[in-house]
Each structure stands twice: as C-alpha cells, then as structure tokens.
Amino acid sequence: MKELNKGMMVVKVLKQIMDSFKQNIEQGFKEMNVTGPQGMLMGILVHHGKMKISDLSERMGLSNSTVSGIVDRLEKQGYVERTRSEEDRRVVYVNVTSEFRKQVRKHFSEIEKKFETIMNETASEEIDKIFEGLILLKELMERHQQKKE
CATH class of the missing domain: 1.10.10.10 (Winged helix-like DNA-binding domain superfamily/Winged helix DNA-binding domain)
Incomplete structure (x- = not known):
C-alpha cells in the first residue's frame, strides 16, 4: 500500500472518530432545541x-x-x-447563563460516561496501543510542523 494511501486512511479514521463525538454532542443540543x-x-x-x-x-x-x-x-x-x-x-x-452551564456539564458528563463504558469494556493492552498510536501521530505531526518553521 502506498504511503499516501496510508496517510489518507489515518485522516479518514480520525474524521470518523470526530464525527462520532460530534454526533453525541449534537444530540444533546437537539434535545435543548438548539441549532x-x-x-x-x-x-x-x-x-x-x-x-x-x-x-x-x-x-x-x-x-x-x-x-x-x-x-x-x-x-x-x-x-x-x-x-x-x-x-x-x-x-x-x-x-x-448558569442554568445552561449546568445543562452542558450534565450533557458532557453523560458523554464521558459513555466513553468510560467503552474504555472499561476494552482490554488494557488495546487501550495502551491506542494511546501509543495517538502519541506517535501527535509527535509526527509536531515534527512535520517544526520542519516548516
């Protein structure tokens, strides 16, 4: 597989992950009748x-x-x-308003609980791999940015 294709695959997976987070956040806004x-x-x-x-x-x-x-x-x-x-x-x-802050805290607390449930159902070795991969990706991006400066 070409390196460019692998890079695009990483971007695609990250986008899918962010879309999933976005959907969870937007669901809370829909419940509050907010665009x-x-x-x-x-x-x-x-x-x-x-x-x-x-x-x-x-x-x-x-x-x-x-x-x-x-x-x-x-x-x-x-x-x-x-x-x-x-x-x-x-x-x-x-x-x-302070009332909205309470609603936001509640909503994000629910999202955190969902994510915590996912993580609790995941083997620690898998979590370690995810974390190592994300740290490596972050370091690669930072190195690339430093080269540009």
Missing part, C-alpha cells in the same frame, strides 16, 4: 468565557449582525445573557 451555529456559539462561550459580539463573530467567521441574531434567539431561550461592561457602558458582553 448547530447556536451550539457552536455557546461552545465558544463555555470554553472562553464572556465575549463581545465582534469577538464571537471573528471566531465563528460570521457577520456581527448574524451573530447578534443568534444571540437574540439564545437569549429568548434563556441560554445566554448580555451584560454591559462596568468600565465602558457602550461595550456589551455575551455569556452563557
């Missing part, structure tokens, strides 16, 4: 904390008006809230 872009916005806020609309727009690659519309709908659902900066009242931040 993909809404989920993406809330994921950014959960990960990075409160942000201005312009910063969210930049991270999402969407216009300020589009992001503002997404925030409007999420605010009506009680998932995000806007707050004014105390230093500059013209600046408005968006953040997820």
Whole structure:
C-alpha cells in the first residue's frame, strides 16, 4: 500500500472518530432545541468565557449582525445573557447563563460516561496501543510542523 494511501486512511479514521463525538454532542443540543451555529456559539462561550459580539463573530467567521441574531434567539431561550461592561457602558458582553452551564456539564458528563463504558469494556493492552498510536501521530505531526518553521 502506498504511503499516501496510508496517510489518507489515518485522516479518514480520525474524521470518523470526530464525527462520532460530534454526533453525541449534537444530540444533546437537539434535545435543548438548539441549532448547530447556536451550539457552536455557546461552545465558544463555555470554553472562553464572556465575549463581545465582534469577538464571537471573528471566531465563528460570521457577520456581527448574524451573530447578534443568534444571540437574540439564545437569549429568548434563556441560554445566554448580555451584560454591559462596568468600565465602558457602550461595550456589551455575551455569556452563557448558569442554568445552561449546568445543562452542558450534565450533557458532557453523560458523554464521558459513555466513553468510560467503552474504555472499561476494552482490554488494557488495546487501550495502551491506542494511546501509543495517538502519541506517535501527535509527535509526527509536531515534527512535520517544526520542519516548516
């Protein structure tokens, strides 16, 4: 088998694994009646904390008006809230509500439990192989990146 084909096979398998994770995450958002872009916005806020609309727009690659519309709908659902900066009242931040944080924690806890079940049903030798392979792949990618710099 050609090396290029092996490289593409690795990429394909990684994509399949990420798609599986994505499906589990999206299922939780569907239960909360949230679209993909809404989920993406809330994921950014959960990960990075409160942000201005312009910063969210930049991270999402969407216009300020589009992001503002997404925030409007999420605010009506009680998932995000806007707050004014105390230093500059013209600046408005968006953040997820504490209620949503609880739901996210619960959802990700369920995903972790599913993954933990899979790992518990797997032989330790197999887990070691997976871990060794992932570490090797990470090191190869880092070496390749260093060559480019």
